[in-house]
Amino acid sequence: MSNTEQTVYIVEDDEAVRDSLSLLLQSEGLPVSAYDRASRFLEDWRPDMAGCVVLDIRMPEMDGMELQEALVERGSDLPIIFVTGHGDVPLAVEAMRQGAVDFIEKPYHEEQLLEKIRTALSENAEQRQVREEKQVILDRLAELTPREREIMDRMIAGQANKVIAIELSISQRTVEIHRSRVMHKMGTHSLAQLVRMVLSVQDEA
Amino acid sequence: METAPREQQACVLLVDDNPQNLKVLYETLRDKGYQLLIANDGEKAIQLARRHQPEVILLDIMMPGMDGFEVCRTLRGDSTTALSAIIFLSALSDTEAKVKGFNMGGADYIGKPFQAQEVIARVDTQIRVIQLEREMQARNRQLESEQASILNAIFEGIYGLDLEGVITFANPAAAVITGAPQESVVGRTLQELNFSAPESEAHVERVLCRDGSPVLRRGVTMARADGGTFQAEYRAAPRFEGGELSGSVMVFRDITEELAQERALEETRELVAVQREQLAQASRLSVMGEMAAGFAHEINQPLTAITNYVSLVSRMMEKETLDQDALRQVLEKVSAQSHRASEVIRRIRQFVQKPASGKDAIDVARLLAESREFAEVDARNNAVSVTLSIPPHLPHAMGDAVQVQQVVLNLIRNALEASRMAGAQEPVEVRAEVLEKRVCIRVLDRGCGLPDDAEERLFQPFYSNKEEGMGIGLSLCRSLVNGQGGDIGFERREGGGTAFWFTLPLADPEHSEPLE
Numbered sequence: 026m027s028n029t030e031q032t033v034y035i036v037e038d039d040e041a042v043r044d045s046l047s048l049l050l051q052s053e054g055l056p057v058s059a060y061d062r063a064s065r066f067l068e069d070w071r072p073d074m075a076g077c078v079v080l081d082i083r084m085p086e087m088d089g090m091e092l093q094e095a096l097v098e099r100g101s102d103l104p105i106i107f108v109t110g111h112g113d114v115p116l117a118v119e120a121m122r123q124g125a126v127d128f129i130e131k132p133y134h135e136e137q138l139l140e141k142i143r144t145a146l147s148e149n150a151e152q153r154q155v156r157e158e159k160q161v162i163l164d165r166l167a168e169l170t171p172r173e174r175e176i177m178d179r180m181i182a183g184q185a186n187k188v189i190a191i192e193l194s195i196s197q198r199t200v201e202i203h204r205s206r207v208m209h210k211m212g213t214h215s216l217a218q219l220v221r222m223v224l225s226v227q228d229e230a
Numbered sequence: 231m232e233t234a235p236r237e238q239q240a241c242v243l244l245v246d247d248n249p250q251n252l253k254v255l256y257e258t259l260r261d262k263g264y265q266l267l268i269a270n271d272g273e274k275a276i277q278l279a280r281r282h283q284p285e286v287i288l289l290d291i292m293m294p295g296m297d298g299f300e301v302c303r304t305l306r307g308d309s310t311t312a313l314s315a316i317i318f319l320s321a322l323s324d325t326e327a328k329v330k331g332f333n334m335g336g337a338d339y340i341g342k343p344f345q346a347q348e349v350i351a352r353v354d355t356q357i358r359v360i361q362l363e364r365e366m367q368a369r370n371r372q373l374e375s376e377q378a379s380i381l382n383a384i385f386e387g388i389y390g391l392d393l394e395g396v397i398t399f400a401n402p403a404a405a406v407i408t409g410a411p412q413e414s415v416v417g418r419t420l421q422e423l424n425f426s427a428p429e430s431e432a433h434v435e436r437v438l439c440r441d442g443s444p445v446l447r448r449g450v451t452m453a454r455a456d457g458g459t460f461q462a463e464y465r466a467a468p469r470f471e472g473g474e475l476s477g478s479v480m481v482f483r484d485i486t487e488e489l490a491q492e493r494a495l496e497e498t499r500e501l502v503a504v505q506r507e508q509l510a511q512a513s514r515l516s517v518m519g520e521m522a523a524g525f526a527h528e529i530n531q532p533l534t535a536i537t538n539y540v541s542l543v544s545r546m547m548e549k550e551t552l553d554q555d556a557l558r559q560v561l562e563k564v565s566a567q568s569h570r571a572s573e574v575i576r577r578i579r580q581f582v583q584k585p586a587s588g589k590d591a592i593d594v595a596r597l598l599a600e601s602r603e604f605a606e607v608d609a610r611n612n613a614v615s616v617t618l619s620i621p622p623h624l625p626h627a628m629g630d631a632v633q634v635q636q637v638v639l640n641l642i643r644n645a646l647e648a649s650r651m652a653g654a655q656e657p658v659e660v661r662a663e664v665l666e667k668r669v670c671i672r673v674l675d676r677g678c679g680l681p682d683d684a685e686e687r688l689f690q691p692f693y694s695n696k697e698e699g700m701g702i703g704l705s706l707c708r709s710l711v712n713g714q715g716g717d718i719g720f721e722r723r724e725g726g727g728t729a730f731w732f733t734l735p736l737a738d739p740e741h742s743e744p745l746e
Contacts, residue, residue, distance in 0.1 A: 039531045039535070041531065041532060041535035041563070041566075041567050041570070042531055042534050042535045042538070044535070044563070045534075045535040045536075045537075045538030045539045045542065045563070045567075046538050048538070048539070048542050048560070049538045049539075049541055049542045049545075052542050052545045052546065053545075083527065083610075085610055085613065086613075110526060110527040110530055131530040131531070131533070131534040132530055132533040132534040132536075132537050133534065133537070134537070135537065135538060135541035
């Protein structure tokens, strides 16, 4: 996974704030995409968007909180940094409860904001990496035949080849062949690693 | 002979030196309803006349001693007897004697020998004449005393003046006011009595009404008899006799106390105005407090942008090659944002600061545009917009701009809140127009409307239909609008919502056309 695919999405109705922040982040070498309305960003949103959202909490029409809600509903995993005004602390707390990664009060030191953005981006990258790894495991699991899947489940449960052979009324040799195919398809030589892989996707499988 | 009913028996004095003549006269007039008196010489006649004041005296001319003419002269010269009608009796039939008798004040003449019917008729006529005369005099006396009592009862001083300013009449009140006894002022001039100061000369001229038209002056200094002065109000009207100006009547009163009361009232009014302004000021600060979060946001936006731009500039300067054009562009943006921040601060200051000058010509269109800018924060927070509809060339109004803006802002903020509570989509509309020589400003919303009892209570202090409301806003608005000489009110709109309006007087026409 590389950070170059990540974009900082700025959603801010104030033109000056939007423009200055865009230029600042660009000067830091961050790809930026800026929106003047929450609704426009929502129209553009795709599940494979990588990066983070810097979101103004107060905006006309759809405000920051409403956009957050809509994104959560659609299953977005983009981390959100809320930008709040003075006296918006209760709103910010509510936003955090809804799953925002962080918030920052205007006017802010750019170093603080950049730090929060970097943290959000690496968190997002990590999350994406974990998700991609899971996807690989899930893809491999999908390649197993029903018989192979059955034998793998017994392997993970700690049953010896001999026990598996007896309980399934097949030869121990056949168990061994299935077992090596499972290990091959799952791309591992170690039973311990296999166990870890399967457990990591248990929720999603 | 029929005689008119008389309250009192008329008295007739018969004077003749001849007893036979007296007897004939007595017999003739007896039983005719008269009180009859008899005298056989001039001296007795005068005595009786003085005692009984007879209506008619039948007086013989030719008498020994004092003759009829002499008796007549004496009676005429005495006020107690002067009114009796004298009918001369004489055998003299020459015209000279008759003329002499009439010249001496005789009322009639009867020649001897008497004809009874003639005597009765002439006496009766004289009695009727004299009784009518007496009635008229009594009536006149009554009228005179009524007039006098009216003039005496009047609280205002009254002078009758001739063409030269000499006082010919003064009522008792004039004496009380000026401290000069009534009898001492008649015959003296207004100049010496009441307008002795050199600067008062013009008043004498005015009071005399020489141009024939009445005058009224107030706050005039008049002198008192003791040398003191008082503040007076006077009216004077010309008097005419036979179409000719004959003088004037001056009516005046002491308004020293009245003026003092007026001053006290004026001071109280000023105090109320000061307190109103203080309340307005306090209310502006309180509104500012409510709007502080919004304004903090308004200022934070440009400050945030400036911070970002400045950070950007430091990064640009760290690079090996400096892109001067890009740098200049960013700095221009910084400058624009700092202006934006100071503009917000200017608006706050303008609203909160105490107005230095009171009423002035107000450009209503501009004031409303500024008020809308001012309400933008609230508009955003309530998610309702504000529109203006103002006709071109709206004339200027007269008032205190800061206070008027406060009223406008208060009404707009109420409308925004009502709209939000009702979830209204329609914007709050601010209209201005000229109605009946006034500028009428309306703020219309499609909000939650007003409770049924709003008419009675809405403009009362400490009444509010908002949970957090203090109930100061609208009562203050009314006080402020009334202070500008305008009115304020509201209407329930058909289809929901409320329209608040207030009026302001138009400024002088010279301010009416905005300068090009």
